[in-house]
Amino acid sequence: MNSTQAREIPIEKILENLGCMPTKSNENESWYLSPFRIEKTASFKLNRTLNRFFDHGEQKGGNAIDFVIFKFGFSVSEALSYLEKFDSFFSFQKQVFESPVNVESNIKIEKVIEVQHLALIQYLRSRKILKFHNENNLKEVHYTINDKKYFAIGFENRSGGFELRSKYAKLCIGKKDVSLISNQSKIIRIFEGFFDYLSFMQISGDKRLEQSDYLILNSTALLIKNLVHLKEYKKIELYLDNDHTGGKYTAIILEQFPYSLDLRKTYNKHKDLNEWLTKGE
Secondary structure, three states: OOHHHHHOOOHHHHHHHOOOOOOEEOOOEEEEOOOOOOOOOOOEEEEOOOOEEEEOOOOEEEOHHHHHHHHHOOOHHHHHHHHOOOHHHHHHHOOOOOOOOOOOOOEEEEEEEOOOOHHHHHHHHHOOOOOOOOOOOEEEEEEEEOOEEEEEEEEEOOOOOEEEEOOOOEEEEOOOOOEEEOOOOOEEEEEOOHHHHHHHHHHOOOOOOOOEEEEEOOOHHHOHHHHHHHHHOOEEEEEOOOOHHHHHHHHHHHHHOOOOEEOHHHHOOOOOHHHHHHHOO
16 A cells, blocks of 8 residues: 555544544534544544544644554554555555446446445545435446456446446446436436536535436437437536537537527536536636
8 A cells, every 4th residue: 555545545434443433524524522632622623525634632634644643653654554454445446447448248236325435425525526315326336347346436327327437437337328317397407427417416505406307428429319309398508518529519409409508608617517616616
């Protein structure tokens, strides 16, 4: 294990292993009684989005390596050795696919559950997706490739396949297809990928906006054969990427449906809606 890997271990997981539970929490941070001393009022703050801590009593803070050094008086090498026991987190990080791979013949879904693994929650938080528990299409997918076990965030498409994403994995299991979230509306919002859809829902706050349907393309190549379905809608909002491909397919829709709205100007300084959410305006 190297320092880069160790710094990304969720401090929340380390604290849980030590028997420390938060006294209060919100979407971004948690407060604990200090693990460094005895106290009655919580002064240890954990920013779960950044995966950083700060102890106000000790005036110390940092990442996972810093935490175990402060806690146990370890050297850096001793801290790395201690953190190796959190190997279940790194089974998540070891799934590296730099490009799409042909694994149809040797890939198998083992189980599909609600998102609960801390590494996956940390990944969602790193992309500023904090409200995801009510997304029915979003799952934690455990799968094997050549008998090696992996897991990732999965977003189900219309054909029962899953778009899989993690920090190191990007692939599809099953048939490639769009994802359609129908609320029996005459308004539809279109996104290239499911993280852009999740970003939109994050920005929308507690409003589920059920007056709208949502089409997640999962691949812009799937747009053409689904154009016929857009005729059913009186209003079309487009949230495609700010690149050549996004511009091309936005133009196609605008040509066939002139009443469509190109809303990329909302995030015109960024590649897509999720990057806008992650990096800010």
